[in-house]
Amino acid sequence: MKHLLSAADLSRPEIDAIWELAEEMSEVQHREIKKLPTLRGRTVVNMFFEDSTRTRSSFELAGKWLSADVINVSAKGSSTSKGESLRDTVATLDAMGVDALVVRHSASGAPAQTAQWVRASVINAGDGTHEHPTQALLDGFALGRHFRASDPDFDWADKKIAIVGDLTHSRVVRSNVLLQQTLGAQVTLVAPPTLLPSGVDTWPVEVCTDFDAVLGEVDAVMMLRVQRERMAGGFFPTPREYTVGYGLTRDRLARLRPGTAICHPGPMNRGLEISADAADAAQSLVLEQVAAGVAVRMSVLYHVLSGETAATGGSKERRSE
Numbered sequence: 001m002k003h004l005l006s007a008a009d010l011s012r013p014e015i016d017a018i019w020e021l022a023e024e025m026s027e028v029q030h031r032e033i034k035k036l037p038t039l040r041g042r043t044v045v046n047m048f049f050e051d052s053t054r055t056r057s058s059f060e061l062a063g064k065w066l067s068a069d070v071i072n073v074s075a076k077g078s079s080t081s082k083g084e085s086l087r088d089t090v091a092t093l094d095a096m097g098v099d100a101l102v103v104r105h106s107a108s109g110a111p112a113q114t115a116q117w118v119r120a121s122v123i124n125a126g127d128g129t130h131e132h133p134t135q136a137l138l139d140g141f142a143l144g145r146h147f148r149a150s151d152p153d154f155d156w157a158d159k160k161i162a163i164v165g166d167l168t169h170s171r172v173v174r175s176n177v178l179l180q181q182t183l184g185a186q187v188t189l190v191a192p193p194t195l196l197p198s199g200v201d202t203w204p205v206e207v208c209t210d211f212d213a214v215l216g217e218v219d220a221v222m223m224l225r226v227q228r229e230r231m232a233g234g235f236f237p238t239p240r241e242y243t244v245g246y247g248l249t250r251d252r253l254a255r256l257r258p259g260t261a262i263c264h265p266g267p268m269n270r271g272l273e274i275s276a277d278a279a280d281a282a283q284s285l286v287l288e289q290v291a292a293g294v295a296v297r298m299s300v301l302y303h304v305l306s307g308e309t310a311a312t313g314g315s316k317e318r319r320s321e
């Protein structure tokens with residue numbers, strides 16, 4: 001795997017290989033000494049041209065725990081703020097000889113375009129309203145663990161997942177739909193008509209505008225943030241009305257089947273799309289998702305930088321040298 005640009009690029013064996021190694025990496029995450037020598041001598045540049053807390057810090061930790069040299073470049077403080085183009089910025093870093101560029105950008109397609117310009121591997125860490133493949137991988141990793149806890153042989157094809165919220169502006173929904181298409185779960189998208197992505201009728205999903213109708217039927221609800229910073233106009237009358245129709249309120253929490261997983265990629269707007277009761281509920285995977293983020297990104301960095309594919313598998317000797 002040279003780049004990771006879209007969840008659609010991942011075959012089932014590749015997803016399984018990423019998750020298998022992520023399981024090993026999550027053991028490292030809980031050790032007192034968290035360093036593995038695996039990526040010693042390799043250099044990873046985090047290029048975050050949009051705000052981020054968890055994605056950036058988890059890519060940084062993932063690289064550091066694998067002994068890669070990691071540097072962070074953000075739009076503010078880089079020559080981008082002097083008017084340099086993305087092409088010149090990435091070509092500059094590439095010319096220094098870095099091995100991987102982790103790119104977050106407000107323009108959909110920026111990481112794919114970058115991959116054409118550079119010799120380094122490129123990982124998409126969120127591009128505009130397009131995709132966020134490592135988020136979908138970590139969501140699936142956390143959900144898989146949750147489902148396996150009650151049924152070690154569970155099948156994704158038997159699982160129903162509702163993805164709820166501001167779907168128009170969400171790259172997380174696009175990557176999750178693509179990943180789940182490969183895994184086989186049944187996905188229902190729930191949003192007010194104004195927040196359904198255009199062309200959704202061609203997606204391999206069910207669409208529903210009534211959250212209450214799906215509550216008792218799903219194995220997981222994935223709540224997505226209302227992205228007010230990407231909204232130019234009025235997509236719903238008032239925040240209060242949004243919560244009444246589409247928030248995971250205390251009342252809706254009580255109507256979920258026992259054990260229904262609650263996911264949210266963060267950052268959460270508590271009181272808007274998710275109540276504190278739901279965010280902090282026993283079946284909430286919010287912090288498991290964050291933890292999974294580091295392990296999955298360690299695995300992705302390994303797969304991208306080692307040049308190994310699912311077919312050859314990662315050799316344990318190389319990983320632990």
Ligand code: NCD
Binds near residue numbers: 126172225227265266
């Ligand atoms: C998401 C993102 O940036 O796309 N968050 C994340 O990566 N953890 C979702 C969001 O911003 O709401």
